[in-house]
Amino acid sequence: MRDHACLIVYGPDKRGVVAAVTGLLARHECNIVSLDQYTDNPDGGDYFQRVVFTRPHLTAALPELESELASTLKPFDMEFKLTDQSVPKRMAILASTSDHCLLDLLWRHRRGELPVTVPMVVSNHDVTADDVRTFGIPFFHVPSQHGPDKSQSEAEILKLLAGNVDFVVLARYMQILSNDFIEKVGVPVINIHHSFLPAFIGAGPYKKAKERGVKLVGATSHYVTEELDEGPIIEQDVVRVTHADTAVDLARRGAYVEREVLSRAVTWHAQDRVIRKGNHTIVF
Numbered sequence: 001m002r003d004h005a006c007l008i009v010y011g012p013d014k015r016g017v018v019a020a021v022t023g024l025l026a027r028h029e030c031n032i033v034s035l036d037q038y039t040d041n042p043d044g045g046d047y048f049q050r051v052v053f054t055r056p057h058l059t060a061a062l063p064e065l066e067s068e069l070a071s072t073l074k075p076f077d078m079e080f081k082l083t084d085q086s087v088p089k090r091m092a093i094l095a096s097t098s099d100h101c102l103l104d105l106l107w108r109h110r111r112g113e114l115p116v117t118v119p120m121v122v123s124n125h126d127v128t129a130d131d132v133r134t135f136g137i138p139f140f141h142v143p144s145q146h147g148p149d150k151s152q153s154e155a156e157i158l159k160l161l162a163g164n165v166d167f168v169v170l171a172r173y174m175q176i177l178s179n180d181f182i183e184k185v186g187v188p189v190i191n192i193h194h195s196f197l198p199a200f201i202g203a204g205p206y207k208k209a210k211e212r213g214v215k216l217v218g219a220t221s222h223y224v225t226e227e228l229d230e231g232p233i234i235e236q237d238v239v240r241v242t243h244a245d246t247a248v249d250l251a252r253r254g255a256y257v258e259r260e261v262l263s264r265a266v267t268w269h270a271q272d273r274v275i276r277k278g279n280h281t282i283v284f
């Protein structure tokens with residue numbers, strides 16, 4: 001949003017930090033639009049704050065704001081991140097053969113429902129190329145390599161992403177990213193896992209769910225870490241199923257949930273609503 005900025009403040013809880021931040025913003029003629037805060041332990045835990053504010057000619061004022069925030073928050077031992085919300089985040093999408101999450105994101109983006117730009121789609125299969133290109137978005141086919149050649153295909157993806165994206169979404173991308181990739185990509189990676197984690201980690205969760213006789217299937221969007229499907233959870237949801245549903249029925253019902261969960265997670269990340277603390281998230 002034009003002339004809107006988002007300030008995230010986090011660190012060991014200390015009295016006076018709210019007054020310090022709000023006083024600074026007032027001195028810089030900023031108008032607070034929303035302020036959310038959370039302390040994970042009032043008796044000496046961590047403090048998290050998200051402030052959205054406006055100011056005329058905000059972009060030009062950001063460097064001075066950033067500098068004064070650094071000096072103001074240093075005594076509190078607090079870290080902060082200041083983002084200009086008039087600049088949408090650049091989201092790259094990685095996909096494989098399943099198209100429902102990929103096309104859902106592109107459809108929502110075309111309708112202006114996601115506060116992002118989409119510089120590219122990269123896929124290890126070419127089955128979605130024509131659909132992606134109808135949205136006017138560059139499509140790159142990078143076939144997967146297994147074993148020692150895996151690093152070659154990952155290096156090609158990293159080269160495409162480098163400097164061009166602010167975060168990456170795995171829209172049912174079915175390749176496990178190496179630790180080296182996760183380290184080198186340098187931006188957050190968000191995955192949609194087609195189960196209600198921690199149930200059914202890994203490949204084939206709907207088949208596993210059918211074998212288990214579940215009465216709910218779900219989806220989980222999480223940040224990608226070196227531990228497969230164990231990263232900080234951003235959003236989850238479920239849908240009821242019955243004994244009469246086959247594994248294919250479960251996947252069909254689950255696909256709706258995957259699309260909803262992923263779009264909420266992408267939106268919240270793009271709006272700087274998600275703060276990571278270890279393997280957890282605080283979502284304002």
Ligand SMILES: Nc1nc2c(c(=O)[nH]1)N[C@@H](CN(C=O)c1ccc(C(=O)N[C@@H](CCC(=O)O)C(=O)O)cc1)CN2
Nearest residue numbers: 173174175176177191192193202203224225226228229
């Ligand atoms: N480092 C990570 N990489 C990926 C994660 C993750 O959490 N950490 N999530 C997966 C997505 N995913 C489940 O949501 C998933 C995808 C693929 C597999 C898997 O076993 N893949 C096989 C190959 C399958 C194929 O070629 O069709 C493999 O990579 O050997 C498990 C879970 C995306 N990456």
